[in-house]
Amino acid sequence: AQSVTxxxxxxxxxxxxxxxxxxxxxxxxxxxxxxxxQYPRQGLQLLLKYYxxxxxxxxxxxxxxxxSKSNSSFHLRKASVHWSDWAVYFxxxxxxxxxxxxxxxxxxxxxx
Amino acid sequence: GGIITQTPKFLIGQEGQKxxxxxxxxxxxxxxxxxxxxxxxxxRLIYYSITENDLQKGDLxxxxxxxxxxxxxxxxxxxxxxxxxxxxxxxxxxxxxNNQAPLFGEGTRLSVL
Numbered sequence: 001a002q003s004v005t006x007x008x009x010x011x012x013x014x015x016x017x018x019x020x021x022x023x024x025x026x027x028x029x030x031x032x033x034x035x036x037x038q039y040p041r042q043g044l045q046l047l048l049k050y051y052x053x054x055x056x057x058x059x060x061x062x063x064x065x066x067x068s069k070s071n072s073s074f075h076l077r078k079a080s081v082h083w084s085d086w087a088v089y090f091x092x093x094x095x096x097x098x099x100x101x102x103x104x105x106x107x108x109x110x111x112x
Numbered sequence: 113g114g115i116i117t118q119t120p121k122f123l124i125g126q127e128g129q130k131x132x133x134x135x136x137x138x139x140x141x142x143x144x145x146x147x148x149x150x151x152x153x154x155x156r157l158i159y160y161s162i163t164e165n166d167l168q169k170g171d172l173x174x175x176x177x178x179x180x181x182x183x184x185x186x187x188x189x190x191x192x193x194x195x196x197x198x199x200x201x202x203x204x205x206x207x208x209x210n211n212q213a214p215l216f217g218e219g220t221r222l223s224v225l
Contacts, residue, residue: 102154
């Protein structure tokens, strides 16, 4: 079955520093992939989505992600982190059409 | 823009109680979902409904019932709440079709005494 793995349960970065959150996928063929963000006590918000094509995808709030077939990865990046980015980030892949399989999430902590 | 509204936001139940969670969306989406989120884990799909009058089991359907009353609403029932259960239930909706990225509501937080 299709799956995604987020190897880092927690990442800490200083405000203003760059960020990369890792996502590895297991998929037969070329997947669609999504990144969501969950702020404290809120639901999930869609950050960006990858549909097969251009490997670099731009999202909201300065986030982008790069798809790599050779590395089976879809890492999320941001050039300069803001304190308001403190949240949990989830990578997800559609699995058998309508089902969405999520990673376990990466908690991002921002040092002031 | 649209919104997905989940009620109630907080739900406290007793062991063995039947509990119902409601979800409304005004995106005019065809497909609706219920996910369960436990602390430290990802989201797991309980039920989904591709169109009005459709109902599909997800990976975690045992112990739950669901009902798609109309295109805009989707309810989830916990048939018998488990003691000390704590979880967040998230409703989502999307356009019909494979590989859609659903949009989520704010969640219902369940605690069982």
